[in-house]
Amino acid sequence: MVDSQQVQRTALPIPDLAYTGTVTYDATDPDTSFPPITPVRPPAGAPNVLVVLIDDTGFGASSAFGGPVQTPNFERVADQGLKYTRFHTTALCSPTRAALLSGRNHHTVGMGGITEIATSAPGYSSVRPNNCAPLAETLKLNGYNTAQFGKCHEVPVWEASAVGPFDHWPHPGGGFEYFYGFLGGETNQWYPAIYENTSPVEAWGTPDQGYHFMADMTDKAIDWTRQQKSLAPDKPFFTYFAPGATHAPHHVPTEWADQYKGQFDQGWDEVRKETFARQIELGVIPADAVLTERSPGIPSWDEMSDVIKPALARQMEVYAGFLAYTDHYVGKLLDAYDELGILDDTLIYVIIGDNGASAEGSMHGTTNEGFTINHMNEIETEEYVAAHIADLGTPSSYNHYAVGWAHAMDTPYQWTKQVASHWGGTRNGTIVSWPNGGVQKGGIRNQFSHVIDVAPTVLEAAGIPEPSTVNGVTQRPYEGTPMNYTFADADADERHTTQYFEMVGNRAIFHRGWTAVAKHKDPWLGSSHGLDEDIWELYNVEEDWTQSNDLAALEPERLAHLQQLFLIQAARFNVLPLDIRTAERFNSDLAGRPALITAQSQKLYRGMRRLGENSAINIKNKSFTVTAKVVIPAEGTNGVVIAQGGAYGGWSFYGVNGRLAFAYNLLGIHTDTIRSEAPVPAGTTEIRVHFAYDGGGLAKGGTVTLFADARQIGEGRVERTIPFQFTFDETVDVGVDLASPVSSDYTATGNEFTGDLDWVQIDLGEDDHSHLIDDEHKVAVAMMKQ
Known part of the structure; x- marks a missing residue:
């Protein structure tokens, strides 16, 4: 193998070198000689x-x-x-x-x-x-x-x-x-x-x-x-x-x-x-x-x-x-x-x-x-x-x-x-x-x-x-x-001498044994004031290991110098502009980032599973309709058509003992379940649930109506809904409810839909109340996902 120490490694991938020697006509010719293939390896001794x-x-x-x-x-x-x-x-x-x-x-x-x-x-x-x-x-x-x-x-x-x-x-x-x-x-x-x-x-x-x-x-x-x-x-x-x-x-x-x-x-x-x-x-x-x-x-x-x-x-x-x-x-x-x-x-x-x-x-x-x-x-x-x-x-x-x-x-x-x-x-x-x-x-x-x-x-x-x-x-x-x-020398002089910190407006600069810091917001609260209103603190961390003694009032010139240094580092490393906004950053159009789902309707097909909340249409705080193209077998409908979330919050549209059902799980404390009054006839080709949101604010209830081939077969109430997020990691699944189950009508495994399922379509109503969500809470919701 070629000495790995001689390999040119600054341009990656390491380029393949062309053979420049003699090429013979017959591989059995004694002059036929090529260097062996040498797989890329790191330098000798690399751990x-x-x-x-x-x-x-x-x-x-x-x-x-x-x-x-x-x-x-x-x-x-x-x-x-x-x-x-x-x-x-x-x-x-x-x-x-x-x-x-x-x-x-x-x-x-x-x-x-x-x-x-x-x-x-x-x-x-x-x-x-x-x-x-x-x-x-x-x-x-x-x-x-x-x-x-x-x-x-x-x-x-x-x-x-x-x-x-x-x-x-x-x-x-x-x-x-x-x-x-x-x-x-x-x-x-x-x-x-x-x-x-x-x-x-x-x-x-x-x-x-x-x-x-x-x-x-x-x-x-x-x-x-x-x-x-x-x-x-x-x-x-x-x-x-x-x-x-x-x-x-x-x-x-x-x-x-x-x-x-x-x-x-x-x-x-x-x-x-x-x-x-x-x-x-x-x-x-x-x-x-x-x-x-x-x-x-x-x-x-x-x-x-x-x-x-x-x-x-x-x-x-x-x-x-x-x-x-x-x-x-x-x-x-x-x-x-x-x-x-x-x-x-x-x-x-x-x-x-x-x-x-x-x-x-x-x-x-x-x-x-x-x-x-x-x-x-x-x-x-x-x-x-x-x-x-x-x-x-x-x-x-x-x-x-x-x-x-x-x-x-x-x-x-x-x-x-x-x-x-x-x-x-x-x-x-x-x-x-x-x-x-x-x-x-x-x-x-x-x-x-x-x-x-x-x-x-x-x-x-x-x-x-x-x-x-x-x-x-x-x-x-x-x-x-x-x-x-530092591996072999406890007393080696410190080499990382300057470092900025910034997160949601909370910011600091470390430089040669000193820190200047400004806390903008508490972890459990949103931003309540402008950046220029933040109070800066100053600590000598060589003498004050835990930042317990604020010296800002005693050394204003040093504080000013470190504040200036923070701004220089912030400009150098893309920290600027500091961004403590709320509503604008949650509106993808204003923020300038793409959004995967923007339509008022989403069609999902059999086999589509593990779709996170950002990959699925948002049904919260509004009316919606879920329609599925199916064929109900002679033995009746059982199993999940579509589910979102799990045992700690979510909804599920499914069959149980031949009847159609819709369950809405309110954060694991209570589940409203609406079932059809009669079994779904065999051969039915379309089943549907419509949720009519009560309106008047966030997290309200609504009326649920079940249909089989356009015929109403059941109706009931969901008294309260989830306004912001069903779960942190459970998903939308078509034809099954993966992970923890939304409804106690079925278990975590073996809940697949038993009929033929082609597609499921979710259509939103025109009565969206999500504009009422407090902007500060939007940030709190996002930060809890970290």
Whole structure:
């Protein structure tokens, strides 16, 4: 094989060199000689690479960084490597992931926000430009095998359907040869919406059969690794392992949550103090660090009522079990590497959180995020939450913990996820190991680092240069700083000396030991004022590790200089114009982004399944008609014609015991079911349900009428509807109801329509009331999807 060190790697793909020697007439001629085929391989000594990115986990959650949740496998990696105490993310998941996989700032690659509110501005388009090729593509073109498992949430919303385009999907556009995971911001861990490459696939079983996505994705990752090392042992791999955990819903087997029974009865304020003491003892914060005050707007534990406290404690037990369960399966993957004999030759990143802990679960937490996202919190009273403690974490819930727990999981810092101005939103404990690569074992590193530093670190470890061109396109240089200089030297001078932060107006600048920060909005509220009204704070982070002592009044000149520097960086990296708008960003025409569905009618055909809410026509807050072309068999109609959503909210049009039925599930608390008065005659060729919306505002009820071949066969009422979103990840399915069932008339499996089904058409009425939706709530709905 040709010496891989001599290969020209700056222009990718590496060009094939033409043969310039003698060509003979007869292959048996002694002068016949051609160089052997030499597959592309990276430079000698290039490691396998595993990047583990945990979701929605704050700095103060994992025991590796002093948290209350035992994560022995994270600590196992730390024992073989280094803990980085000043590693930072972007404060939100999609932007962090885009930055991680590109080596550029999130606005540079168009991910300044989330895809649902993308605009045509370069920093907010959600479209990664082709002059910023992802790390996986660079590694693949240099001879790596590449695979992604778990969460994506980088696909522009108008491209996230079965028709693509797939340029921004993990496979093939993101450079991954194999993808097994989900596209959105979260998924039901018991009933996930999974893609294999670009095709939707179904889970191998139900919760009753022992299925959970965390275990499933780990098995897939292990199988892929074994196959890769069996068939191409000389090729290193790049695996991006990104669980949906510990993003809500906090779904975990009950026995894992029960391991933490009684450990959080003292409440979040005491948990913060306990965690802080452990952090000092571990050395992940300095001995003179200050525990910051509880962030404004977050209630103290003592302020919570005795009615809700047992449920609040259980929420944290469930979350802790979820994180411990996740750690367990990361350990399973590490065990597989160990069995293959590749663990010491693998550069491992364990990034414990793509942002701070999530404060999107309301002040008293929730059994179903749908209550919060649909502004129906009045239904979920404290008494309701308290009465449903046993459901938390199980397939009967779609749960999220209270804001106070999120703040405790970000100990010792201020604020939480979404708040890019303060460390609570952006500082995530990170572990790096590479035993055969010179990474010190069991050490701590305090140099400033950022998620954009991962890609250049990997390339330097592999001996691969940044490409100047990829697929003929001149590349923008990486904006991160390789961290390799810290691997063997705890005292090395800090090289990443300047870094801006910005998310939904919350913004900051770090520069040579100082930060200037401006919080624009709370995570649970919309924007209420202009950017120029924001109050800037100033911190000397070399002397004040936790940003506890605001020096803005004492050093106005330094603050002004840093504010100016923020603007320079903002202009340089596509942050400008800062965008805190609401209504305009939700109107795709005003925002300048495409919309997949714009018509008043949509025809769906048999076999069309797993259509997300952005791929299906919106029937909420208006009248609609669903018509299906079918042939009813002699034994009568049974099974689902079309369904949207699942057990936590949605609707279904189906047959049951020969009769036609329509079910409307209101967030799992109540289901209105209307059935036909008589069986549907065999041979019927058209069935229809019409929903006449009552009007007079959002979330109103309506009258349901059922028809068979234009003959009315049933009528009834739906008393209340869902105004904003049915579910986070369940889908529109034709001919079946996949994942959790909308109606209790059928089960999660075996509910396929038994007749012949050709197409289903949905037509909207002219009485749309969606213009009444509060603009601030639109943003809150979108941000909860991260």
